[in-house]
Amino acid sequence: MNLLTVSDLSRNEIDYLIERARSLKERHSKGIPHHPLRGKTLGLIFEKPSTRTRVSFETAMYHLGGDAIFISHRDSQIGRGEPIKDTARVLSRYVDCVVIRTFGHEIIEEYARYSTVPVINGLTDTHHPCQVLADVLTVVEKKGGYRGLKVAWVGDGNNMANSWIEMASRLGFDLYLACPEGYEPERGILERARKEGTSRIEVVRDVEEALRDADVVNTDVWASMGREDEREKRLEAFREYQINYHVLRFAKEDTIVMHCLPAHRGEEITDEVIEGRNSVVWDQAENRLHIQKAILEWLLTGERV
Ligand code: CP
Numbered sequence: 418m419n420l421l422t423v424s425d426l427s428r429n430e431i432d433y434l435i436e437r438a439r440s441l442k443e444r445h446s447k448g449i450p451h452h453p454l455r456g457k458t459l460g461l462i463f464e465k466p467s468t469r470t471r472v473s474f475e476t477a478m479y480h481l482g483g484d485a486i487f488i489s490h491r492d493s494q495i496g497r498g499e500p501i502k503d504t505a506r507v508l509s510r511y512v513d514c515v516v517i518r519t520f521g522h523e524i525i526e527e528y529a530r531y532s533t534v535p536v537i538n539g540l541t542d543t544h545h546p547c548q549v550l551a552d553v554l555t556v557v558e559k560k561g562g563y564r565g566l567k568v569a570w571v572g573d574g575n576n577m578a579n580s581w582i583e584m585a586s587r588l589g590f591d592l593y594l595a596c597p598e599g600y601e602p603e604r605g606i607l608e609r610a611r612k613e614g615t616s617r618i619e620v621v622r623d624v625e626e627a628l629r630d631a632d633v634v635n636t637d638v639w640a641s642m643g644r645e646d647e648r649e650k651r652l653e654a655f656r657e658y659q660i661n662y663h664v665l666r667f668a669k670e671d672t673i674v675m676h677c678l679p680a681h682r683g684e685e686i687t688d689e690v691i692e693g694r695n696s697v698v699w700d701q702a703e704n705r706l707h708i709q710k711a712i713l714e715w716l717l718t719g720e721r722v
């Protein structure tokens with residue numbers, strides 16, 4: 418079993434992971450030790466920078482009694498061109514699970530084909546499933562559930578947007594994405610999500626339309642990792658797609674504002690909003706840790722829903 422995209426999970430499995438993360442979070446807050454992964458090792462292969470994903474996975478592993486090894490592409494043979502399929506087969510002989518952060522999604526798919534241990538997507542150009550699981554955990558905590566909610570996405574139709582689309586399709590909440598022309602989410606992902614689920618998933622140009630009466634407002638950087646050379650062009654294209662208090666008045670009064678971080682204040686979100694009363698970004702970031710624990714325990718102990 419791998420976790421490469423949100424679509425790899427059924428609705429029952431997502432509900433299970435959310436509930437399990439909540440219970441592990443409570444257990445941790447009470448200082449109750451829980452070491453189901455004693456003797457297990459997680460490998461983390463990262464070809465892009467990371468703060469949250471790396472540290473939350475490493476800490477999660479330690480909390481659960483296991484160990485973690487960080488493998489930067491710069492210091493390993495991956496950076497010198499050792500084939501993915503060879504790396505996957507060798508690391509499978511050492512570690513019990515791997516988290517990979519890379520560029521093209523086909524790279525992690527190839528790795529998973531050759532790996533004999535579970536592979537977790539720590540972000541590719543097209544998907545960021547663990548982040549969106551943590552996000553839904555946060556939504557459930559703040560809103561008491563996800564049923565009947567309107568979720569808005571404003572900005573780039575990037576990896577995060579794609580994973581939110583798959584999540585909306587699985588869980589059945591409505592998702593409105595406001596994206597500038599040329600920066601929409603992947604068409605194939607959108608079409609499959611609409612076909613497989615019952616939720617309303619709309620891609621619109623107008624920020625107000627996406628935000629109107631929204632319970633949850635999401636945004637992300639305008640230039641994702643690997644797209645930095647397009648920054649100037651994107652600053653221009655996304656100018657009207659900033660989350661600020663002027664546009665936030667279209668959303669519900671008690672809407673929650675989410676950002677997976679890192680944020681570029683003054684670009685996709687203002688400092689005022691990210692530091693303001695609707696923002697839940699720090700709880701959202703903390704929840705990475707709790708959901709990673711649920712994911713690792715689930716994949717490594719063989720517990721199934
Ligand atoms: N949100 C997120 O994945 O952050 P990092 O890039 O710091 O891991």
Ligand code: NVA
Binds near residue numbers: 640
């Ligand atoms: N869309 C962003 C997310 C960072 C966590 C990126 O891919 O850079």
